[in-house]
Amino acid sequence: xxxxxxxxQNLTAQEGEFITINCxxxxxxxxxxxxxxxxxxxxxxLFMLSSGKKKHGRLIATINIQEKHSSLHITASHPRxxxxxxxxxxxxxxxxxxxxxxxxxxx
Amino acid sequence: DSGVTQTPKHLITATGQRVTLRCxxxxxxxxxxxxxxxxxxxxQFLIQYYNGEERAKGNILERFSAQQFPDLHSELNLSSLELxxxxxxxxxxxxxxxxxxxxxxxxxxxxx
Numbered sequence: 001x002x003x004x005x006x007x008x009q010n011l012t013a014q015e016g017e018f019i020t021i022n023c024x025x026x027x028x029x030x031x032x033x034x035x036x037x038x039x040x041x042x043x044x045x046l047f048m049l050s051s052g053k054k055k056h057g058r059l060i061a062t063i064n065i066q067e068k069h070s071s072l073h074i075t076a077s078h079p080r081x082x083x084x085x086x087x088x089x090x091x092x093x094x095x096x097x098x099x100x101x102x103x104x105x106x107x
Numbered sequence: 108d109s110g111v112t113q114t115p116k117h118l119i120t121a122t123g124q125r126v127t128l129r130c131x132x133x134x135x136x137x138x139x140x141x142x143x144x145x146x147x148x149x150x151q152f153l154i155q156y157y158n159g160e161e162r163a164k165g166n167i168l169e170r171f172s173a174q175q176f177p178d179l180h181s182e183l184n185l186s187s188l189e190l191x192x193x194x195x196x197x198x199x200x201x202x203x204x205x206x207x208x209x210x211x212x213x214x215x216x217x218x219x
Binding site for chain 1 (some may be wrong): 109138140142149150151152155162163165195197199204205206207208209210212213215
């Protein structure tokens with residue numbers, strides 16, 4: 001069993017839909033990261049959180065430390081949100097990555 | 108633009124060869140991280156440096172080595188290359204351990 005599990009692996013949505021991507025982990029962590037990887041390969045760090053909830057624009061990330069679970073929500077999805085979303089957890093600075101969720105948003 | 112630069116963008120080389128990948132962190136960042144992303148293994152942490160010193164080590168092969176120089180740029184050396192070393196190699200930087208990381212555009216290495 002992987003230490004970081006993401007679901008779903010693939011996700012398609014219509015523009016405007018509310019999207020949720022889930023991440024569960026089995027190791028002790030000090031922080032959880034959500035990353036976005038565009039089709040060209042570039043990686044952008046979206047959030048780094050260790051408790052509660054963070055919001056940036058249409059993106060919301062939550063984490064439940066007791067349940068070892070995090071969710072990334074995208075409100076009012078747009079085709080430009082199409083990318084691979086990767087969850088990564090770290091105890092020290094060694095990040096362990098999930099396999100990613102490929103999101104496609106159609107107009 | 109994250110402010111992290113990596114060179115070269117693409118590299119094609121033959122098995123058995125040695126290559127050097129270079130990373131310049133964002134201005135002010137002291138930590139540099141190296142990651143490998145391959146099709147079969149996904150993203151994996153290789154190694155972290157902080158202000159010139161090795162701070163953490165992940166799944167880095169003995170054929171690979173890295174260093175961070177006094178000007179804080181870092182190099183990842185890959186030797187005795189094998190077909191399986193073909194991957195995207197990312198560098199990231201942060202102000203220090205435990206802080207948000209900013210990723211470079213990556214170097215795509217193809218070993219033929």
